[in-house]
Amino acid sequence: MSSLRDRYVHAVVRRLPVEERPHVGQELRASIEEKVRARTGPDPAEVERDVLVELGDPERLAATYTGRELHLIGPAVYPLWRRVLVLLLSFVPALVAVITMVVTVVDGERNPFVVVGEGLGAALMTAVQVAFWVTLGFAVAERNEQARPGLEGMERGLA
Known part of the structure; x- marks a missing residue:
């Protein structure tokens, strides 16, 4: 886990059920790679960092994959x-x-x-x-x- 991308993907998939991790990890890596290639910049590491910042908090992103909400007391109660x-x-x-x-x-x-x-x-x-x-x-x-x-x-x- 040396690259920022790998650490981000790991931070997302570790919050997912075990059976979903490989598929989501591949999908997320491909999505990040696509977004990085679509941008230009003098420093590729900076472009990658900007893409990851736009994706947001890994815990929030993982919650979108699982469909769970991130609150202690929900709006229903x-x-x-x-x-x-x-x-x-x-x-x-x-x-x-x-x-x-x-x-x-x-x-x-x-x-x-x-x-x-x-x-x-x-x-x-x-x-x-x-x-x-x-x-x-x-x-x-x-x-x-x-x-x-x-x-x-x-x-x-x-x-």
Whole structure:
């Protein structure tokens, strides 16, 4: 893998299913060669580099060959994901902060800065956890063919 072209083709085909790699690799090499021959320039390496830049990110190009989309939460469930996330973030961190402050006071802490600090720290950690787990749940559910009808039903129910 010495040439820039070879490295680019390798970066594309390594993201493809094994059975598609040889065919796509040959097709991509031929396409690059054709585009390079169609151009003129003082430095052939620079022309090749320009062609590869125009082809774009290898991961995006590989995704066009496989037909998969490159996003964590797709447009089909994004509105529902956003509504659920905003709803949970609107009260869960505040609730955890209040409970944490009450428990801190009950444990004997009298310094208000410590009490508030404990509550704010707990609220921040809770917000991060809520965002992570809701996003993970939607990402997994969106990729699970059996869960998609349920997500669509929830979307209509919350609309």
